[in-house]
Amino acid sequence: xxxxxxxxxxHRHRAPPDWGTVPxxxxxxxxxxxxxxxxxxxxxxxxxxxxxxxxxxxxLFFEHVPAIYGPYKDWFxxxxxxxxxxxxxEYLARFYLAxxxxxxxxxxxxxxxxxxxxxxxxxxxxxxxxxxxxxxxxDLRMLRALRLLRILKLFRVLIPAVKEFQLLNQGRSFRQKVxxxxxxxxxxxxxxxxxxxxxxxxxxxxxxxxxxxxxASIHYILNLEFIILDTIAVGxxxxxxxxxxxxxxETKGFRHPIxxxxxxxxxxxxxxxxxxxxxxxxxxxxxxxFDLRFLRVFxxxxxxxxxxxxxxxxxLVIVVKREWPVMAAATFIMLLLVVLxxxxxxxxxHEAQPDKxxxxxxxxxxxxxxxxxxxYGDISPVTPxxxxxxxxxxxxGIGIFAIPAALLxxxxxxxxxxxRETLANxxxxxxxxxxxxxxxxxxxxxxxxxxxxxxxxVNRLIEKARRERExxxxxxxxxxxxxxxxxxxAIERYRELVGQMRQIALMVDKPTMDKLVDDPDRTTAxxxxxxxxxxxxxxx
Amino acid sequence: xxxxxxxxxxxxxxxxxxxxxxxxxxxALIGHLAYREGLKTExxxxxxxxxxDWFDQLDALSAKGQQSQLEDCRDxxxxxxxxxxxxxxxxxxxxxxxKNPFDANxxxxxxxxxxxxxxxxxxxxxEKGTPAPPGAPPAISFGPMETGEKLSKDLPLRIMxxxxxxxxxxxxxxxx
Numbered sequence: 277x278x279x280x281x282x283x284x285x286x287h288r289h290r291a292p293p294d295w296g297t298v299p300x301x302x303x304x305x306x307x308x309x310x311x312x313x314x315x316x317x318x319x320x321x322x323x324x325x326x327x328x329x330x331x332x333x334x335x336l337f338f339e340h341v342p343a344i345y346g347p348y349k350d351w352f353x354x355x356x357x358x359x360x361x362x363x364x365x366e367y368l369a370r371f372y373l374a375x376x377x378x379x380x381x382x383x384x385x386x387x388x389x390x391x392x393x394x395x396x397x398x399x400x401x402x403x404x405x406x407x408x409x410x411x412x413x414x415d416l417r418m419l420r421a422l423r424l425l426r427i428l429k430l431f432r433v434l435i436p437a438v439k440e441f442q443l444l445n446q447g448r449s450f451r452q453k454v455x456x457x458x459x460x461x462x463x464x465x466x467x468x469x470x471x472x473x474x475x476x477x478x479x480x481x482x483x484x485x486x487x488x489x490x491x492a493s494i495h496y497i498l499n500l501e502f503i504i505l506d507t508i509a510v511g512x513x514x515x516x517x518x519x520x521x522x523x524x525x526e527t528k529g530f531r532h533p534i535x536x537x538x539x540x541x542x543x544x545x546x547x548x549x550x551x552x553x554x555x556x557x558x559x560x561x562x563x564x565x566f567d568l569r570f571l572r573v574f575x576x577x578x579x580x581x582x583x584x585x586x587x588x589x590x591x592l593v594i595v596v597k598r599e600w601p602v603m604a605a606a607t608f609i610m611l612l613l614v615v616l617x618x619x620x621x622x623x624x625x626h627e628a629q630p631d632k633x634x635x636x637x638x639x640x641x642x643x644x645x646x647x648x649x650x651x652y653g654d655i656s657p658v659t660p661x662x663x664x665x666x667x668x669x670x671x672x673g674i675g676i677f678a679i680p681a682a683l684l685x686x687x688x689x690x691x692x693x694x695x696r697e698t699l700a701n702x703x704x705x706x707x708x709x710x711x712x713x714x715x716x717x718x719x720x721x722x723x724x725x726x727x728x729x730x731x732x733x734v735n736r737l738i739e740k741a742r743r744e745r746e747x748x749x750x751x752x753x754x755x756x757x758x759x760x761x762x763x764x765x766a767i768e769r770y771r772e773l774v775g776q777m778r779q780i781a782l783m784v785d786k787p788t789m790d791k792l793v794d795d796p797d798r799t800t801a802x803x804x805x806x807x808x809x810x811x812x813x814x815x816x
Numbered sequence: 817x818x819x820x821x822x823x824x825x826x827x828x829x830x831x832x833x834x835x836x837x838x839x840x841x842x843x844a845l846i847g848h849l850a851y852r853e854g855l856k857t858e859x860x861x862x863x864x865x866x867x868x869d870w871f872d873q874l875d876a877l878s879a880k881g882q883q884s885q886l887e888d889c890r891d892x893x894x895x896x897x898x899x900x901x902x903x904x905x906x907x908x909x910x911x912x913x914x915k916n917p918f919d920a921n922x923x924x925x926x927x928x929x930x931x932x933x934x935x936x937x938x939x940x941x942x943e944k945g946t947p948a949p950p951g952a953p954p955a956i957s958f959g960p961m962e963t964g965e966k967l968s969k970d971l972p973l974r975i976m977x978x979x980x981x982x983x984x985x986x987x988x989x990x991x992x
Contacts, residue, residue, distance in 0.1 A: 447824075448824075449824050449825070449826075449829075450824060450825045450826070450829040451828075451829060451832075492985070492986065496861070496985060496986075496987075499854055499857060499858065500851065500854045500855070500858065503847065503850050503851050503854045504847070504851065506847075506850075507843060507844070507846070507847025507850065507851075508847075510843050510847070511840055511843045511844065511847075514839050514840065514843055515836065515839075515840065518832075518835070518836050518839060519836075522832050556843075556846065557846070560846040560849065560850065
């Protein structure tokens with residue numbers, strides 16, 4: 277790890293103080309606002325405020341839609357009051373706790389220097405218009421516009437992340453910085469996490485918009501808003517796609533400026549990214565030639581962009597690849613059964629229902645619906661022989677169609693177990709030096725997130741690895757049968773035992789020990805010989 | 817395209833930024849065009865809304881036992897849709913100053929939206945409802961209003977508008 281990385285990761289790692297052990301103001305600051313205290317609520321407070329800011333922006337957006345604002349005017353009003361109340365509490369808390377903040381504590385008047393700091397001015401700008409409206413006659417539309425200032429509060433989160441990013445990327449090229457921002461790695465820091473979150477939020481927003489667009493009554497009201505939203509979403513996704521293609525050459529395996537980028541462009545993730553924006557451009561340029569409205573459905577592919585941020589899909593891909601031969605065999609049997617069922621259905625039912633069992637391909641629909649236990653009932657056999665055959669084949673179908681599902685589910689859980697065991701082995705290796713470093717902790721957190729492990733499960737795995745490591749270091753824990761299998765460990769254990777016996781012989785009260793050893797009821801002749809040998813050895 | 821790794825910002829980086837900016841401007845332009853088309857659809861919807869308001873007023877008049885001021889649109893079973901349509905667009909009609917937002921030279925009221933004919937964009941379409949036999953869903957099925965259709969009291973109508981792709985958007989269901 278580079279010096280810059282270490283510098284940026286440098287934390288004092290203080291634990292939050294217990295109630296009553298420090299003054300209240302200090303206790304509050306350490307629990308709520310101190311970024312350098314581990315395990316406090318600072319990150320949760322920041323997240324909540326960021327969420328509230330985004331919710332305020334969404335509210336501001338929907339207030340301009342009369343069909344939504346009209347019926348829910350009161351809800352919007354109360355949400356605004358609640359938001360301002362929370363922002364005010366936050367502002368006052370920061371004002372009260374300013375003397376505890378290292379940034380202001382050194383100043384002559386910490387609270388005054390807090391009030392005049394850029395962040396505090398932003399916080400004030402976010403709430404002041406609301407209070408001003410109570411005393412000054414402000415145009416309501418102007419007031420709504422001023423509420424946009426609340427977005428500036430996001431800078432409280434962004435600026436420290438940008439500073440950290442700059443520190444991590446000192447001396448690195450522009451392309452490397454772009455790479456650090458869009459790809460996961462040691463140089464991205466919190467800014468990369470925010471970038472990912474930003475993309476994920478836009479994926480969710482745009483997919484929600486696509487889904488709601490299909491509701492005619494909503495589309496009728498929000499037609500223009502959907503156009504604006506889609507344009508912004510495509511802008512964001514285009515930016516992301518181009519940044520990824522441009523900077524991918526910094527990734528191992530894609531180094532060549534042209535071949536590397538082309539290879540990346542052919543990967544699943546890149547194709548999904550491209551398909552997320554392509555309908556927008558195609559519809560704009562080719563709508564005069566074809567009816568491309570069907571392409572809009574492909575905007576739902578944006579949901580696949582989220583697969584980048586979860587390991588679940590990659591696990592599924594591994595599982596399918598691993599189990600492919602067995603699944604192919606199961607699929608073959610399924611196809612065989614489908615064709616057989618459709619043929620028999622045609623054979624027995626065609627004469628009775630020529631419109632429904634018109635030919636074998638037409639009967640395949642009935643065969644699949646029957647074998648998969650769906651049973652819509654729109655087509656059903658009416659002849660006795662057809663019904664008997666359906667009973668047998670439907671029972672067969674339950675078993676045959678369940679095979680791929682069972683295969684996948686068992687292989688999926690098996691893969692998860694393998695990956696968790698791999699993590700356990702990694703933890704075991706990490707415990708070689710007896711503790712877990714910051715880097716190792718980050719790796720553990722990342723893997724735990726990928727494998728959907730809870731904090732308790734991770735702690736259990738760490739504890740298990742620690743115990744195994746201790747057991748390996750302490751040979752006394754090994755059984756005799758295990759020891760004899762490993763002469764290299766057995767000799768160590770032997771030496772350890774002899775050493776302990778020598779220690780006993782050196783430190784014990786020898787006359788008393790002699791007396792006890794010589795008692796034939798207590799020791800055997802062999803044990804007495806060893807004791808004498810030890811005593812003689814010590815004397816010499 | 818090989819980058820000089822000793823420099824922090826190269827001409828390739830500048831080109832990339834330029835390309836990025838052009839792409840964003842392109843997206844914004846396409847978005848702007850889509851927005852303008854959307855505005856035209858909104859204008860067509862507003863035209864349809866004028867007609868809906870007129871039908872609502874007619875309904876209110878009917879409740880008071882009065883008839884429409886447009887003689888050709890009276891539901892006496894004699895007047896035809898052709899005459900009423902002309903009256904709606906005429907000097908006394910609610911649509912007298914209304915134009916098709918997609919093409920001012922095209923008609924304002926049409927018989928149906930046709931996806932294969934972009935000239936039908938922006939049309940306000942009135943469909944007549946036919947009650948289905950009891951128990952058969954849907955209760956009323958709507959179809960194109962023929963020009964010679966006789967106007968009868970309480971005739972169910974559906975006001976539609978053709979959007980930028982000449983797809984039909986339902987605006988409201990009214991009664992004559």
